[in-house]
Amino acid sequence: MTHPILPILDLEQFINGDEHSKAQFVDTLRIATHDVGFFYLKGFGLDDEATRQLFDSVRSFFALPAAEKQALHMVNSPHFRGYTSEGTEITRGEKDWREQIDIGAERSILPSDEIPWKRLQGPNQWPASLPALREHVQQLQTTLTTAGLALLRALALVLGQSEQHFTEAFSDAPVQHVKLIRYPGRSTNEPNQGVGAHKDSGCLTFVLQSDKAGLQVYHQEKWIDVAPIPGTVVINLGEVLELLTDGYLRATLHRVVSPAEQEDRLSIAFFLSPRLDTALPPLTLPPELAAKARGVEQDPQNVLVPHTGQNLLKGRLRSHPDVAQRHYADVLS
Template sequence: MARIVPVLDLSRLEQGASEQRTFLFDLRTAARDVGFFYLTGHGISALDIAEVLDASRRFFALPEADKLAIEMVKSPQFRGYTRAGGELTRGRADWREQLDIGVERQAIPQGPGVPAWTRLQGPNQWPAALPELKLALLAWQNKATAVAIRLLEAFALSLDQAEDAFDPIYRGSPNHRMKIVRYPGRNATGGDQGVGAHKDGGFLTLLLQDENKGLQVEYDGSWVNVDPIPDTLVVNIGELLELASNGYLRATVHRVVTPPAGVERISVPFFFSARLDATIPLLALPEELAAEARGPASDPDNPLFSNVGANVLKSRLRSHPDVARRHYADLFEKGAALAHGAAQIE
């Protein structure tokens, strides 16, 4: 039986013009037909992979008090630790504990007329009990960023655009974000929803999995397992590429199922996105591709905004209502509904 989620080798880009053309076709086809693929030839070593997984396990092994010292609710930037069940997808609890980090930058001063999404920029929270974690995760962030930029350039070429077509909206201050995640076994959860069905909101997601299963992608009306393959990254496109390609590329719904009793699963997702102040352009696709563009998927309960900051903030407010209540109460006082409050969010 043919593998539904294909395996693509990024090093084919450097193997001559003919192999590059074939790779770009395979890349575009995988992103359009499935929306997910395994990536080899990415240049990140097995040692680097082992180190970030080990650092993640050491963080989750800390006493709960050490983790709660950097609980996300303390951060207007939605950075920090979340207990299992503390994040929501479509209103239901996700049974995973996690640490969110983003780009280390200074917070933007607030005042009248400053868009609410500017509060998303700022520092991370790091555990005092595990100082080496900062170095490990920022190093992984740098490695994943390099892979994501190379892939984004390849996607531009695959759509018959200039290689640097996306540069103006991410160069200088891209808004990438990552998590380290632990999914406890089913005996330690309130349900089987590791993460509920959703799409990702950025350009690209690069996911590192340990050896345990759980990730599933929606394909042709069914759920397909995306089981771990050693030394690969799992890549999926996000809603920004869907918007930019007018729906030629489609962000795909996926979920994570809680592991069996007595098993824990560690994953490290990296989300590469545009600058928060960017507006996503609509690419001028060649005629044959434009004819197949279906327009971005429309969900009236979760509209897509072309303004990146508004899109990111909408997603964060929905996922972490405790942070929303503490740091964004003014939006709700003005009557800004999460689904329809674009004016206040922007």
Template sequence: MSAAAWALPTHEDIESATALPVIDLSELDDPARHDAFHQRLARIARDTGFFYLEGHGIDTRTIEELERLTRETFTLPAAAKERIAIRNTPHFRGYTGVGGEITRLRPDQREQIDFGEELPAVRSINAVDAEHPIWWALQGPNQWPAELPALKPAVLDWLDQTRSVAERLLQAFLVALGQSAQALDALVAAPRNHRFKIIRYPGQAQGQSDQGVGAHKDGGLLTLLLQDDVGGLQVLSSKGWIDVPPRRNAFVVNIGEMLELATNGYLRANVHRVISPQSGVDRYSIAYFFSPSLHAEEIPLLTLPEALNEQAQGPESDPENPLFRHIGTNALKGRIRSHLDVAERFYPEQFRLLQEQARAHGGPLQASAY
């Protein structure tokens, strides 16, 4: 399905690259500003779904150190990166080279390392485990490059700090939608399933593919993205593709499909992509995916106030990449479609089903970025 085939925003559109709104989370520190903050957040979330987040409280030095380590990680020798290849583990943690992930039938021109909450594995991929279904294999330890020991503590600290920001932002969303701030606490409780990746987009010469990442929606609740000063991120509106220019030390926040499900489509997951930089220029980004816990089983349906519920259109679902309310099923589907090499090695039954679906639609296996 092409990007144009997705349903586009029906409320206010992003007028220009400079019109992307800015939310200052520190306004919640002042009780007198709460009402205005929540009203604005609700409007922005509904109208555009993409915004900058400032006032998040993460120290600038922490950001700069992780950015430095991100760049250093991708200068490691190829052999060092291959030792932590994502295909080594059923947990979908580790290194993916340029072209190793596919979105909308075309390879993405980026290399990346996927991380998640550092947790022990709870099931063997090859064993029958009635207590833990197959999707529990998503939980497990990360892979770390031995050549860069400073990366592990920096990543684990980032996971903790960014999770706190995302939790506070989710609670603000809930209040803005007339819910208790704690309405989805059980959905994101431990053991957590949040994901995180560091990414390098190498420059592409004219005439080569410029698909840094193809058009897609994110599958979790919220995505918090930190991008460098190169640019290339775009969001789809009814006016076409709109640039999301870098804003120093600010997160770019977008809504994921699971929050769309929870609000019955009142909030929409946003279609976005990344255009590769020009030859000789690299782009780096750091993406945090705030996602439902595997133990929570299903995405609840929030009871919205009548005025909001009347505007809920129901969740949008691609028939070739359907949404599931069951968290484990949906999470495993997303990982398998994103990394076919891992699927073929560790999830042969699910990989076979994907092949059958692809044949039924008359095309090759189609992955889905996250």
């Protein structure tokens, strides 16, 4: 069951509803994104069968021999694409106990022109033995991008802007980043950090969960379980939206705790951000909203910047020190 502070919104109400239905959706979205920054969404375009096939492909990937997964190791990629094993990614200085493969939009390499964040764009590393995985992930990217663009239109209305306010920044080549994740079980005498407490660095995050809980959000000084609900995806806001609205919208701390020993948990995260070259200016909020803006929660370990490429690169370098050392030694120096 959903926690009472996390509503379930239906995107179809905004896309296909009449003006009254759209207004109701926007009002509910305003409460959810201002108060907690997390909510459930249905009507996002992926039916139960497509979701099942997607998770079947994800399960098949993690069942591959270790050598086949390691051949796709992220350290091979200056674009931060590929596989990482348990304990390889770092959150707030501690090891995350999950294995995953990071996949972006399949695009050609950009000429770097001495600009480090341009290296983020480039090809993925795909397992040759699982062609269905590529098909299912690319379908997911397309589906959730469509849903995300609709949600951004609604968020623009939440913020008192024109419905198309964010359209240009997400046109042509938005950042479409997928993480396919497996959290192995851990014993009670081991650390339970599946992934440590953090905020996401982009604009919108979609999380598809399998059948086990583990995702938690920090609200009103306590951790709240965000249990999986069939037919929904979990949405949370990224740091960019907090920065643009002076904290009226909240990017909320969240974490994942490891499942019990002898179990595991699958999750799929999709991160939608503006084009890499985009620097979004702060919004001018209507006075009634500006009066409720709480200011940006500045973290000295994670200084927020409005430029998409710079902000994303900052997070990648911190989370993947092995990739940073191999491909970004010039930046680190």
